Amino acid sequence: MAVIRGLVLLFLVFSLEYAAAKVMCNPPWTRGGPFPTTHPQTRKITTPAKTCTFGWNRFGAKCYRFFPQAVNWAIAEKTCENNGATLASVRSKVQNDFLLSLLPGSTQAWIGGHDGEVDGQWLWVTGYPFGYTNWCPKEPNNAGRPENCLEINWTQNRCWNDAPCSATIGFICSKRRRS
Secondary structure (H helix, E strand, O other): OHHHHHHHHHHHHHHHHHHHHHHHHOOHHHOOOOOOEEOOOOOOEEOOOOEOOOOOEEEOOEEEEEEEEEEOHHHHHHHHHHOOOEEOOOOOHHHHHHHHHOOOOOOOEEEEEEOOOOOOOOEEOOOOEOOOOOEOOOOOOHHHOOOOEEEEEEOOOOEEEEEOOOOOEEEEEEEEOEO
């Protein structure tokens, strides 16, 4: 009887910890059920979705975090790397809107776009070319000086701007969800 009580208690503790992690790291519209389910095609038990660590926000297969510390683009990328992440890449309007939702008001932030290798050839820090863009009108433009790094939430249009990589603003990192 003591063994059964111990197993039930262990199950409850695990379930509550898992539920707490889901509530802290995942917005309500992305939450699945708290218990494993059977996949209909394979009849195998699947585990619940991976979660984000505390302070990170889930979107799709990744976790994102805004860091308000004003640093240049290179330090922002290094800080992301030190957190097991990279500066965020954007692949859709929905994802861009999600990243904007992480920023307080009109705060600008670095994301992972740059044209530092070939001027005018914008790439993500992952090496992939842009598939989606949200450039402000007449951007990117270099504005009379090298502007090789990408900031998000520029002007009241909340669009993208090429900026000098030496400018100091906050930044958004992204990383895979943990298992």
